[in-house]
Amino acid sequence: MTTMRDRVAEYITGLQDKIVTALESLDPNAPPFVRDQWEREQGGYGISCVFSTPYSSTPATTVLEKAGVNISVIHGALPPAAIKQMRVEHASIPYDPDSQAALPFFAAGISLVIHPRNPHAPTVHANYRYFEISDTANPLPGSAPIAWWFGGGSDLTPSYLYEDDVTHFHRTIKAACDAHGAALHPAFKKWCDEYFFIPHRKEARGLGGLFFDDLCDTVHARMPDADATARPYTADDIFAFVRRAGDAFIPSYIPILERRMHTPYTDAQRRWQLLRRGRYVEFNLVYDRGTKFGLMTPGARIESILMSLPETARWEYMSEVGTEESSEEAKLVEVLRKPKEWA
């Protein structure tokens, strides 16, 4: 019998390959993604697939500007402080406040951020992950872990608002959710709007999508009343949902990129895109939990954590761009300030 650990690792490996292949085939003349396998000293490995172009004062003309599609399959010992925090959502984790003992954990996930070069083509982020806490570092197939859960999501961050694109993105991932229960999409769409919010700018990072965590076989705080028809409960059923959400990535995003990647653009539009990338940096460095957790973790692979940052970002003091009423830039800002239903 194959363990969930192996099944997730196999799934994300295949998905990574499909996504990288899809992106490469959009732009056959561009340099390929660099594939970079790394080992983690404390246990496990990862494969980073990264796209970039050499620096030049005259910008390159590739479809992508910077992109990373990474997987990691790691295990190790969870320190008491992390155990304490995880117990909030997972009461099955034993916790003795006097104990300094660590618990074995396993985590496997895929994480991607794609920053296209064209200001009309949106940035996208997706992440799907499985987490397990055991009482032994190498559990036998068939033995139940102490706790396990899935998390993930996907969200779109355009510089210019094309309603058709945003609707397509949201409908595609909503359909993937709805096939596994009606409670999923409303809960995870709302969570996404709440999570990707930049308080000091009073605006969202992007136009939303899905965000979820701690999805397992117990009641979920975001869907407290969901019965077995409204959401998946077993590990098999949740993994089936996660696979469908992961598989929805390519159809949710690639058609948008194809449609916008050759749209002519002006210097003014490039400037606005770089300013929006500045906001992306602000969210990721100041608020993103995964990034903050990674930066604070001794021995974390900083290069993989910060691959989400754009190649280039820009900051202007009191920029007037986006403030002129009914401009294309202001239209985007308006929906960033007031999240909408798109599907």
Next chain:
Amino acid sequence: MTTMRDRVAEYITGLQDKIVTALESLDPNAPPFVRDQWEREQGGYGISCVFSTPYSSTPATTVLEKAGVNISVIHGALPPAAIKQMRVEHASIPYDPDSQAALPFFAAGISLVIHPRNPHAPTVHANYRYFEISDTANPLPGSAPIAWWFGGGSDLTPSYLYEDDVTHFHRTIKAACDAHGAALHPAFKKWCDEYFFIPHRKEARGLGGLFFDDLCDTVHARMPDADATARPYTADDIFAFVRRAGDAFIPSYIPILERRMHTPYTDAQRRWQLLRRGRYVEFNLVYDRGTKFGLMTPGARIESILMSLPETARWEYMSEVGTEESSEEAKLVEVLRKPKEWA
């Protein structure tokens, strides 16, 4: 009798003007700084003087790329959480753990960040400030506040290491310190190296300078044994030190900028500068206390807080720049990893 509030406000206003004038006269054909006076709804005002050039896909040729020289003179009510934190260094602040009462505060300071365009010319930051907590919002001249202190510092962040420049910078500010007591420079130089450190990169943001806070008429944690000859103790004497440090800004930095601002540079050197600016952004958004405090403060002026960010920053995955042994880039990285004595 003039209050310290008024004396500090007058001093920083004059210093701001001198610094902006010095920068403008280096590059008479560049657009002038934009002077922007603002009022704070909750009390006080500020003057931001900001330099930038319009966006263009072909870079401008001005000496500065982005610079802000700001002052603010504000007052208001300090919430209990902030009072609690300040009490650690200022035991004279009354604190009743059961009270929800706020205390009147006053803060005046100058804060500047200068990002020159030329990769051979270093970025510089300086900040000098006075803080006061009173039992009444408008104390009479001559009445003593409950607590007061000065803070500040100045530090240099080059992309390329010119030892002469760094030595000149450090010697100039050391001389300003030494004139007011031998304990100041060693304590504040060390504090600067500790403060401007990026743990996840295992390197300093720059090559140091001065950093201090909580300098008042009681024993200071960083100079516990300093007697009256080794450091200033009275408000008058501390303000005299702060003025001398502030006045040292122009002679510490402008000659370096003058020397490097027309050095020819390559695309490769510009790329390295943009990567270093990425690190500057990482420090400021992830670690800088002033920035974090500002971002979390409701009603704070975000544009003034984030004016420290560079116009443009760059991130590369696993960049090879700076890793090639004995390259000019690697020489900088070496001293960022191992802070040195420069004066």
